[in-house]
Amino acid sequence: MSRRTRASLRCSPPPGSRRTSLRRCRGQRRRPRAIRGGPAQDRGTWIAEWAVTPKATGCSWGRTGRVDSMYIFDRFYRNPAFSNGLVLAESVVAAALGIGCGFLLFPAEASLIGVFLVAFAQARTVELLLDRNRDEIWGGGGKADTANLRLTISLLVMFLAILGTYAAATLLAPESKVLVLFERQIGGYGGHSITDVRFDDLEGVLGHNLIVLAACFLFSLLYRHGGMLLVLAWNASVWGVVFPYIARTAPDVADGGPVVYFLKSFACIFPHLLLEACGYVLVAMAGVFLSKGLQKYEIGSPRFNQVGLAVLRIVLLSVLFLGVASVVEAWVAPALIRRLF
Template sequence: MVVEHLLPAGWLERKRQFAFFIGLFYAIIGIIIAKALFPDDPSLVAIAFTSILLLPLLRKLFTIEEKQEKREKRFSLVHLFRDEGDFISVYFLLALGVFATYCVASMILPGFEINALFRDQLELRGANGGAIFTAGLFIDILLNNWWVFLACFVLSWIAGDGAIFLITWNASLWGTIFGVTARSAALASQGNPWWYLAIVLLIIAPHAIIEMLSYILGGIGGGLISADLEREKGERKTPRPHVFYSYVGMIILAGLILLLIGALVETFVLDNVVLYQEIVAQSFMAAS
């Protein structure tokens, strides 16, 4: 797309705050195109279009990161954080832009438009919302997050940057659910929906950020392996494969650690933050 030529990947890593607005813009474009071409069921199509728009930019970023890792002569945590920090920030801000689009859209669009545009996201809210607080909550959350992490890793390993589809889906899912929850709870209590949204975001932000970073690290790990295997087919092999794969292994390990921390934090929030439980209950009262 034209944006990739106007904003090179290297520039975006240095000016990573603009990644948020790119994610925001592409998500809006994806929703508009999906609504125009598939008016009967645009929700998943919008995710596909948004992901496709993001793919060229991510491919450039993966190429840059792979070359950086292969230039390293020995493994160093300092180099790992230096080389990957900007990429992770850009990836996260792209996802945050998608999240913000769906969250705000769920707050301002008419109810019938929300039901039409975000049907698949709302179906998952209905499936999970009524039975969030269970005795085996930690195991349920950990297993669910593990499968998402594994899917991000495998899809990126196979397709290079295939994790963007799952990450975009999760960003849209969270944005829709949190926006609709705040809006519905405010309707039930005759409160300010934006105040409710602020409360919801403050409560869920810690574990949502940790889990999203976990998925991104899984996708980056798989994508770097894929890029290395693809490059070896037509070019010389990695000069120091043990160093390169040490970096990849640490990225994956960091993702798994964040996965565990995210599940612990989410379990604590859902089991102990009474205010959030009340907001969720109010939101389903309005829907019933």
């Protein structure tokens, strides 16, 4: 076995490993590359370039050459699958940090900055979820419906974790800070009872929800998982803030206090909230899939037609979820409020 072959074997990471290190690849040495018309690179520059471009040296820990160690939660992930419990925990931490950092750094616009920080923090997780979905469909021989269902559940877990974190922050924050933290989400809902909330008729609810659905699809088509996260994080923050704030400021709070009032209110709106969230998650997935298909495949090719058909099915399913959610919001939610309050 030649010296070069032995060095290459020492450089190769073990099966299932996504990382390698400079120490592991010490057997493979390269001279600084000379730049035409300029001096050779110094050793420090070469090491920095080697660290972020592993494929140039034959050492690879991933398909894209990214430095995974820059992401704080990556050490807990195991490709190609990771648990929804981890997604839940990370989403709670990301939402809490987004709320806190938004208030500390930009108190005047904390309600908006916090949502952007949450979306930014979760981008890597959604990217990994999309990669898992792609591998299960195209590389693992699995069924597309099963893979898409797994992705939908993971995104719903993330959505509900963000919503729950915002609800807890609204209930626990000092009363003087609630408006500063969540001004944009609260809007004009303060000081009213849950019985004062007026639900639109079916036509109005369905029209509003379809507009949000179209916006979610467009954002996901243009900005992929970044647009998906912005829309989902914003909706989660609004739903997570409005009803706890009503519970804190309502004039008819009972002996149970704001927490019991919020739980009763949330029980009334949770059925249509969950159905709407499913619709928004599905249409956001469709936008991301179509965006990736337009980039990778030629329009009219068999692969693109397969992606387009899957996108159409997902969009129709999201519209179905939204239609059912609109019926529940227009008829069931008001009936539950009248019964519980």
